Amino acid sequence: MKVLSCNNISKSYERGKYALKDVKFSIPAKGIFALIGRNGAGKTTLIRILSTQLLPTSGRATIDGIDVTRQENRLREIIACVPQEARAIGWLTARQFIVSYLMWRGFSGSEANKRAVAAAKKLRIEHYLDKQNQKLSGGTKRKVLVATVMASEAEILFLDEPTTGLDPISRDELWGTLMTLKKDHFVFLTTHYLEEAERLADKIGILDGGRLKALGTLDELRKKVKYPYCVKILSDVKIEKPKVGEIVKGVDGHYQIVTTEHEANRISRKLISKEVRFSMSPLTLDDIFYYIVKKPIEEENYAEEESR
Ligand SMILES: Nc1ncnc2c1ncn2[C@@H]1O[C@H](COP(=O)(O)OP(=O)(O)O)[C@@H](O)[C@H]1O
Ligand SMILES: [Mg+2]
Incomplete structure (x- = not known):
């Protein structure tokens, strides 16, 4: 070869x-x-x-x-x-x-x-x-x-x-x-x-x-990204720290929360109740790219909370 x-x-x-x-x-x-x-x-x-x-x-x-x-x-x-x-x-x-x-x-x-x-x-x-x-x-x-x-x-x-x-x-x-x-x-x-x-x-x-x-x-x-789901916040609002996951800023300026499927669902329900525009999906290469080349905004490690 x-x-x-x-x-x-x-x-x-x-x-x-x-x-x-x-x-x-x-x-x-x-x-x-x-x-x-x-x-x-x-x-x-x-x-x-x-x-x-x-x-x-x-x-x-x-x-x-x-x-x-x-x-x-x-x-x-x-x-x-x-x-x-x-x-x-x-x-x-x-x-x-x-x-x-x-x-x-x-x-x-x-x-x-x-x-x-x-x-x-x-x-x-x-x-x-x-x-x-x-x-x-x-x-x-x-x-x-x-x-x-x-x-x-x-x-x-x-x-x-x-x-x-x-x-x-x-x-x-x-x-x-x-x-x-x-x-x-x-x-x-x-x-x-x-x-x-x-x-x-x-x-x-x-x-x-x-x-x-x-x-x-x-x-x-x-697999290099710790979390498989991404919630993109499309409205211009302040977002809360997720219970599990990290917040990164995409190239378009929108905040994205990379997280577990469970937490993505929880956040989505909350965003719907607050009438915030957002999208939720498994990670695309786009998300992976920004996760890898951009430092997460929240540096803390939420792994402990995830295992509770
Ligand atoms: N001939 C050159 N002289 C000085 N710096 C250069 C030259 N060619 C590229 N660079 C610099 O090297 C870096 C990488 O450039 P390049 O390989 O063209 O990147 P890309 O193709 O990913 O856009 C850039 O910072 C660019 O300014
Ligand atoms: Mg080039």
Whole structure:
């Protein structure tokens, strides 16, 4: 089994300030791995290091035993990357763009064309092959980029925020594309759309402030959170301390109580009687993310009360 492994990767662009600090993990290079984190968390830095575009300040990483810093030419034969700001050259047609990329990778013109057509068919964009990229919709433009790396011989694909800025329909289509892709590729993607990671990823890594805070399947991440339920307070009211659980503040500014199912039910009944708007549900990746990257507002441990 192929494995991607990072051993204490650190990167500092300026003295004393770390974009990545001692990132250490090992994952099977199959399916989809999603690296999630806020802007500035270090996602792009890690993807650039793993795809041989940037050297770490310290630490080592290997993919299938190939060292990303010392054997970069060998590694480049099995990886391809779509950077965060990548755009297909506007005045080229999709076909010209894909074919020229493949010829750069060493394919003959006719082989490159065959591969471009096959990839475009798989992603259902074959009708756009002879249109100029600048005339395509945002979603199709992204698909052209994905088709480009997919048409190569690379079995490991790095996609840095492939769906950022897309409308919900195009995003949904691209998600379909990524699910197709993962059948015969390992896809390492970054995103700040937590729903995307929840829907697509076999494994998820949470990066915050350059540090890897958690890694695992959704179920494994769920287990890192002490409480399985979340009550979101949607009205602007002062909330009481729960008997069991913790209060965290979501990115939207709303307070959330993470707690047991029993306590969530009790709180819900109370909120209904007070006519406070709220929602109650098992934890989503969103809740888990904010629990892991944000310190609980209430630091006390309520475990004792829970066992009473
Ligand atoms: N070329 C650079 N020079 C200096 N600082 C940088 C450079 N690139 C990124 N950084 C800093 O490193 C941190 C991580 O950035 P980045 O990896 O782009 O995060 P993300 O992709 O998660 O948004 C940020 O604080 C960013 O400002
Ligand atoms: Mg980035």
